Amino acid sequence: MATRTTTAASGAVLEQKQALRSRVRRNLKALDPIQRKQQDEAVQKLVLEAPWFKSSTSLCAYISCEGLREVDTSKIISSILHKPDSACNMQIPKTLYVPRVEDKESNMKLLHITSVSELIGNSMNILEPTPLDNTGHQREDVMQADKPVDLLLLPGLAFDRSGRRLGRGGGYYDRFIKTYLELAGKRGWQPPLSVALAYSTQILDEAIPVSALDVPVDAIVSPSGVISVSSIALERM
Numbered sequence: 001m002a003t004r005t006t007t008a009a010s011g012a013v014l015e016q017k018q019a020l021r022s023r024v025r026r027n028l029k030a031l032d033p034i035q036r037k038q039q040d041e042a043v044q045k046l047v048l049e050a051p052w053f054k055s056s057t058s059l060c061a062y063i064s065c066e067g068l069r070e071v072d073t074s075k076i077i078s079s080i081l082h083k084p085d086s087a088c089n090m091q092i093p094k095t096l097y098v099p100r101v102e103d104k105e106s107n108m109k110l111l112h113i114t115s116v117s118e119l120i121g122n123s124m125n126i127l128e129p130t131p132l133d134n135t136g137h138q139r140e141d142v143m144q145a146d147k148p149v150d151l152l153l154l155p156g157l158a159f160d161r162s163g164r165r166l167g168r169g170g171g172y173y174d175r176f177i178k179t180y181l182e183l184a185g186k187r188g189w190q191p192p193l194s195v196a197l198a199y200s201t202q203i204l205d206e207a208i209p210v211s212a213l214d215v216p217v218d219a220i221v222s223p224s225g226v227i228s229v230s231s232i233a234l235e236r237m
Protein backbone atom coordinates (compact mmCIF):
# COMPACT_ATOMS: atom_id res chain seq x y z
CA MET A 1 0.00 0.00 0.00
CA ALA A 2 2.80 2.36 0.97
CA THR A 3 4.57 1.59 -2.33
CA ARG A 4 1.43 2.28 -4.35
CA THR A 5 0.94 5.63 -2.60
CA THR A 6 4.56 6.61 -3.30
CA THR A 7 4.29 5.59 -6.95
CA ALA A 8 1.09 7.56 -7.39
CA ALA A 9 2.70 10.59 -5.79
CA SER A 10 5.76 10.38 -8.08
CA GLY A 11 3.48 10.05 -11.10
CA ALA A 12 1.72 13.25 -10.13
CA VAL A 13 5.03 15.02 -9.58
CA LEU A 14 6.26 13.86 -12.99
CA GLU A 15 3.15 15.22 -14.68
CA GLN A 16 3.39 18.52 -12.81
CA LYS A 17 7.06 18.81 -13.79
CA GLN A 18 6.28 18.21 -17.48
CA ALA A 19 3.52 20.82 -17.46
CA LEU A 20 5.84 23.32 -15.78
CA ARG A 21 8.65 22.57 -18.24
CA SER A 22 6.33 23.27 -21.18
CA ARG A 23 5.16 26.54 -19.64
CA VAL A 24 8.67 27.77 -18.84
CA ARG A 25 10.03 26.75 -22.27
CA ARG A 26 7.19 28.73 -23.86
CA ASN A 27 7.97 31.79 -21.73
CA LEU A 28 11.67 31.52 -22.58
CA LYS A 29 10.92 31.34 -26.32
CA ALA A 30 8.77 34.46 -25.98
CA LEU A 31 11.55 36.50 -24.32
CA ASP A 32 12.54 39.53 -26.35
CA PRO A 33 16.14 38.94 -27.63
CA ILE A 34 17.29 42.40 -26.56
CA GLN A 35 15.92 41.95 -23.05
CA ARG A 36 17.41 38.47 -22.89
CA LYS A 37 20.84 39.89 -23.80
CA GLN A 38 20.49 42.51 -21.07
CA GLN A 39 19.62 39.79 -18.57
CA ASP A 40 22.61 37.69 -19.76
CA GLU A 41 24.88 40.69 -19.12
CA ALA A 42 23.34 41.46 -15.72
CA VAL A 43 23.60 37.89 -14.40
CA GLN A 44 27.17 37.45 -15.62
CA LYS A 45 28.20 40.80 -14.11
CA LEU A 46 26.73 39.78 -10.75
CA VAL A 47 28.72 36.53 -10.84
CA LEU A 48 31.98 38.06 -12.08
CA GLU A 49 31.92 40.74 -9.38
CA ALA A 50 30.88 38.45 -6.52
CA PRO A 51 33.46 37.72 -3.80
CA TRP A 52 32.42 34.03 -3.77
CA PHE A 53 33.23 33.81 -7.49
CA LYS A 54 36.45 35.80 -7.26
CA SER A 55 37.76 33.68 -4.39
CA SER A 56 36.85 30.33 -6.00
CA THR A 57 39.73 28.19 -7.22
CA SER A 58 38.01 25.12 -8.66
CA LEU A 59 34.67 25.30 -10.44
CA CYS A 60 32.15 23.29 -12.42
CA ALA A 61 30.15 25.39 -14.87
CA TYR A 62 27.85 24.74 -17.81
CA ILE A 63 28.57 25.85 -21.37
CA SER A 64 25.38 27.72 -22.26
CA CYS A 65 23.32 26.68 -25.26
CA GLU A 66 21.57 29.44 -27.19
CA GLY A 67 18.93 27.04 -28.58
CA LEU A 68 17.93 25.98 -25.06
CA ARG A 69 17.62 29.65 -24.02
CA GLU A 70 20.04 29.19 -21.14
CA VAL A 71 21.58 32.13 -19.33
CA ASP A 72 24.78 32.89 -21.23
CA THR A 73 27.96 31.79 -19.45
CA SER A 74 30.45 32.79 -22.19
CA LYS A 75 31.87 35.79 -20.30
CA ILE A 76 32.22 33.80 -17.09
CA ILE A 77 33.92 30.93 -18.94
CA SER A 78 36.32 33.32 -20.75
CA SER A 79 37.16 35.05 -17.50
CA ILE A 80 37.95 31.71 -15.81
CA LEU A 81 40.09 30.50 -18.72
CA HIS A 82 41.91 33.76 -19.30
CA LYS A 83 45.49 33.26 -18.20
CA PRO A 84 46.21 35.46 -15.18
CA ASP A 85 48.61 38.18 -16.20
CA SER A 86 49.94 40.79 -13.87
CA ALA A 87 48.99 43.71 -16.14
CA CYS A 88 45.26 43.22 -16.65
CA ASN A 89 43.92 40.04 -15.06
CA MET A 90 44.57 39.87 -11.35
CA GLN A 91 42.16 37.03 -10.72
CA ILE A 92 43.03 33.97 -8.64
CA PRO A 93 43.83 31.08 -11.03
CA LYS A 94 40.85 28.77 -11.39
CA THR A 95 40.48 25.16 -12.52
CA LEU A 96 37.38 24.57 -14.68
CA TYR A 97 35.35 21.40 -15.26
CA VAL A 98 32.47 21.31 -17.77
CA PRO A 99 29.79 18.70 -18.55
CA ARG A 100 30.04 15.87 -21.02
CA VAL A 101 27.16 13.43 -21.38
CA GLU A 102 28.63 9.94 -21.36
CA ASP A 103 25.63 7.72 -22.10
CA LYS A 104 21.87 7.52 -22.33
CA GLU A 105 21.68 6.37 -18.67
CA SER A 106 21.90 10.00 -17.61
CA ASN A 107 25.56 9.81 -16.67
CA MET A 108 27.43 13.04 -17.03
CA LYS A 109 31.10 13.67 -16.38
CA LEU A 110 32.62 17.02 -15.56
CA LEU A 111 35.93 17.21 -17.40
CA HIS A 112 38.81 19.64 -17.08
CA ILE A 113 39.33 22.16 -19.89
CA THR A 114 41.82 24.98 -20.31
CA SER A 115 40.41 26.57 -23.47
CA VAL A 116 37.07 26.83 -25.31
CA SER A 117 38.85 25.40 -28.35
CA GLU A 118 38.71 22.03 -26.52
CA LEU A 119 34.91 21.95 -26.96
CA ILE A 120 32.90 20.38 -29.78
CA GLY A 121 29.14 20.34 -30.43
CA ASN A 122 27.26 17.16 -29.48
CA SER A 123 24.06 15.75 -31.03
CA MET A 124 22.00 18.16 -28.90
CA ASN A 125 24.05 21.12 -30.14
CA ILE A 126 25.66 21.62 -26.74
CA LEU A 127 29.40 22.29 -26.66
CA GLU A 128 31.25 19.59 -24.72
CA PRO A 129 34.89 18.71 -24.10
CA THR A 130 36.47 15.99 -26.21
CA PRO A 131 37.34 12.96 -24.00
CA LEU A 132 41.06 13.34 -24.82
CA ASP A 133 43.06 16.55 -24.59
CA ASN A 134 45.29 17.75 -27.43
CA THR A 135 48.21 15.66 -26.16
CA GLY A 136 46.06 12.50 -26.39
CA HIS A 137 45.59 12.13 -22.63
CA GLN A 138 42.26 11.50 -20.88
CA ARG A 139 40.97 14.74 -19.45
CA GLU A 140 40.80 14.92 -15.69
CA ASP A 141 37.34 13.99 -14.38
CA VAL A 142 36.33 16.13 -11.41
CA MET A 143 35.60 12.90 -9.52
CA GLN A 144 39.33 12.10 -9.73
CA ALA A 145 40.59 15.54 -8.72
CA ASP A 146 42.68 15.72 -5.56
CA LYS A 147 41.31 19.12 -4.66
CA PRO A 148 37.70 20.05 -3.84
CA VAL A 149 35.44 22.05 -6.13
CA ASP A 150 34.30 25.17 -4.31
CA LEU A 151 31.66 26.42 -6.76
CA LEU A 152 29.06 24.82 -9.07
CA LEU A 153 27.35 27.08 -11.61
CA LEU A 154 24.19 25.27 -12.67
CA PRO A 155 21.65 25.56 -15.45
CA GLY A 156 17.98 24.74 -14.99
CA LEU A 157 14.56 25.46 -16.40
CA ALA A 158 12.89 26.89 -13.29
CA PHE A 159 13.53 27.62 -9.64
CA ASP A 160 11.55 28.71 -6.62
CA ARG A 161 12.70 30.96 -3.80
CA SER A 162 13.43 27.98 -1.55
CA GLY A 163 16.07 26.71 -3.98
CA ARG A 164 14.04 23.93 -5.57
CA ARG A 165 15.27 23.33 -9.10
CA LEU A 166 13.53 21.96 -12.18
CA GLY A 167 15.98 20.62 -14.77
CA ARG A 168 15.40 19.42 -18.32
CA GLY A 169 14.37 15.97 -17.15
CA GLY A 170 17.55 13.96 -17.63
CA GLY A 171 18.46 13.70 -13.96
CA TYR A 172 22.10 14.41 -14.96
CA TYR A 173 22.77 17.15 -12.44
CA ASP A 174 20.82 15.48 -9.62
CA ARG A 175 22.91 12.32 -10.04
CA PHE A 176 26.17 14.22 -10.40
CA ILE A 177 25.61 16.44 -7.34
CA LYS A 178 24.57 13.49 -5.18
CA THR A 179 27.71 11.54 -6.17
CA TYR A 180 29.98 14.56 -5.75
CA LEU A 181 28.58 15.38 -2.29
CA GLU A 182 29.18 11.76 -1.24
CA LEU A 183 32.77 11.99 -2.47
CA ALA A 184 33.33 15.31 -0.69
CA GLY A 185 31.88 13.83 2.51
CA LYS A 186 34.22 10.81 2.32
CA ARG A 187 37.22 13.05 1.83
CA GLY A 188 36.24 15.48 4.58
CA TRP A 189 35.90 18.34 2.08
CA GLN A 190 33.47 21.24 2.41
CA PRO A 191 30.59 20.85 -0.06
CA PRO A 192 30.75 23.24 -3.02
CA LEU A 193 28.45 26.26 -3.14
CA SER A 194 25.85 25.51 -5.82
CA VAL A 195 24.58 28.56 -7.65
CA ALA A 196 21.99 28.44 -10.45
CA LEU A 197 21.77 31.13 -13.11
CA ALA A 198 18.27 32.20 -14.17
CA TYR A 199 16.33 34.71 -16.24
CA SER A 200 13.62 36.49 -14.23
CA THR A 201 10.89 34.41 -15.88
CA GLN A 202 12.54 31.23 -14.55
CA ILE A 203 12.03 32.22 -10.91
CA LEU A 204 8.57 31.12 -9.89
CA ASP A 205 6.45 32.24 -6.95
CA GLU A 206 4.82 28.83 -6.70
CA ALA A 207 6.68 25.81 -5.25
CA ILE A 208 8.47 23.64 -7.83
CA PRO A 209 7.21 20.03 -7.61
CA VAL A 210 10.08 17.81 -6.47
CA SER A 211 10.87 14.20 -5.63
CA ALA A 212 13.29 12.93 -2.99
CA LEU A 213 16.03 12.69 -5.66
CA ASP A 214 15.94 16.38 -6.59
CA VAL A 215 18.86 18.30 -5.12
CA PRO A 216 18.10 21.93 -4.18
CA VAL A 217 20.54 24.73 -5.00
CA ASP A 218 22.22 26.96 -2.43
CA ALA A 219 21.54 30.18 -4.31
CA ILE A 220 20.12 31.60 -7.53
CA VAL A 221 21.47 34.56 -9.50
CA SER A 222 18.93 36.40 -11.64
CA PRO A 223 19.06 39.94 -13.06
CA SER A 224 17.35 41.14 -9.86
CA GLY A 225 20.22 39.90 -7.71
CA VAL A 226 21.33 36.93 -5.68
CA ILE A 227 18.80 34.81 -3.79
CA SER A 228 20.69 32.96 -1.03
CA VAL A 229 18.75 30.00 0.24
CA SER A 230 20.80 27.51 2.20
CA SER A 231 22.94 27.85 5.31
CA ILE A 232 26.00 27.25 3.07
CA ALA A 233 24.95 30.26 0.98
CA LEU A 234 24.31 32.43 4.01
CA GLU A 235 27.79 31.54 5.35
CA ARG A 236 29.75 31.96 2.15
CA MET A 237 27.98 34.66 0.13
Ligand SMILES: Nc1nc2c(c(=O)[nH]1)N(C=O)[C@@H](CNc1ccc(C(=O)N[C@@H](CCC(=O)O)C(=O)O)cc1)CN2
Binding pocket: 025, 062, 063, 064, 065, 068, 070, 099, 100, 101, 108, 124, 126, 155, 156, 167, 168, 169, 170, 171, 172, 173
Ligand atom coordinates in the same frame (compact mmCIF):
# COMPACT_ATOMS: atom_id res chain seq x y z
N1 LIG B 1 24.42 23.68 -21.36
C1 LIG B 1 24.01 22.57 -20.78
N2 LIG B 1 24.80 21.49 -20.78
C2 LIG B 1 24.35 20.34 -20.22
C3 LIG B 1 23.09 20.27 -19.60
C4 LIG B 1 22.27 21.42 -19.61
O1 LIG B 1 21.14 21.46 -19.09
N3 LIG B 1 22.77 22.55 -20.20
N4 LIG B 1 22.69 19.09 -19.03
C5 LIG B 1 21.84 19.00 -17.94
O2 LIG B 1 21.20 18.03 -17.72
C6 LIG B 1 23.28 17.86 -19.55
C7 LIG B 1 22.62 17.54 -20.86
N5 LIG B 1 21.23 17.31 -20.68
C8 LIG B 1 20.25 17.75 -21.53
C9 LIG B 1 18.95 17.30 -21.34
C10 LIG B 1 17.96 17.72 -22.22
C11 LIG B 1 18.26 18.59 -23.25
C12 LIG B 1 17.23 19.05 -24.22
O3 LIG B 1 17.53 19.42 -25.33
N6 LIG B 1 16.00 19.09 -23.81
C13 LIG B 1 14.93 19.67 -24.61
C14 LIG B 1 13.70 18.79 -24.63
C15 LIG B 1 13.95 17.41 -25.11
C16 LIG B 1 12.67 16.61 -25.09
O4 LIG B 1 12.13 16.41 -23.98
O5 LIG B 1 12.22 16.24 -26.14
C17 LIG B 1 14.53 21.00 -23.97
O6 LIG B 1 14.71 21.13 -22.76
O7 LIG B 1 14.01 21.84 -24.70
C18 LIG B 1 19.55 19.02 -23.42
C19 LIG B 1 20.53 18.61 -22.54
C20 LIG B 1 24.76 18.04 -19.68
N7 LIG B 1 25.13 19.25 -20.33
Ligand SMILES: Nc1ncnc2c1ncn2[C@@H]1O[C@H](COP(=O)(O)OP(=O)(O)OP(=O)(O)O)[C@@H](O)[C@H]1O
Binding pocket: 017, 106, 156, 165, 166, 167, 168, 169, 170, 171, 172, 173, 174, 175, 178, 213, 214
Ligand atom coordinates in the same frame (compact mmCIF):
# COMPACT_ATOMS: atom_id res chain seq x y z
N1 LIG C 1 20.34 10.41 -7.87
C1 LIG C 1 19.57 9.76 -8.74
N2 LIG C 1 19.67 8.43 -8.90
C2 LIG C 1 18.88 7.75 -9.76
N3 LIG C 1 17.95 8.34 -10.53
C3 LIG C 1 17.81 9.67 -10.43
C4 LIG C 1 18.61 10.45 -9.54
N4 LIG C 1 18.23 11.74 -9.66
C5 LIG C 1 17.26 11.77 -10.58
N5 LIG C 1 16.99 10.54 -11.04
C6 LIG C 1 15.98 10.16 -12.04
O1 LIG C 1 16.22 10.87 -13.25
C7 LIG C 1 14.98 11.18 -13.88
C8 LIG C 1 14.90 12.66 -14.18
O2 LIG C 1 14.87 13.38 -12.96
P1 LIG C 1 14.36 14.88 -12.90
O3 LIG C 1 13.10 15.03 -13.67
O4 LIG C 1 14.38 15.33 -11.48
O5 LIG C 1 15.56 15.57 -13.71
P2 LIG C 1 15.98 17.09 -13.75
O6 LIG C 1 16.30 17.59 -12.37
O7 LIG C 1 14.93 17.81 -14.49
O8 LIG C 1 17.29 16.98 -14.64
P3 LIG C 1 18.80 17.49 -14.39
O9 LIG C 1 19.19 17.03 -13.01
O10 LIG C 1 19.58 16.85 -15.47
O11 LIG C 1 18.77 18.95 -14.51
C9 LIG C 1 13.88 10.73 -12.94
O12 LIG C 1 13.42 9.49 -13.39
C10 LIG C 1 14.59 10.61 -11.61
O13 LIG C 1 13.98 9.65 -10.78
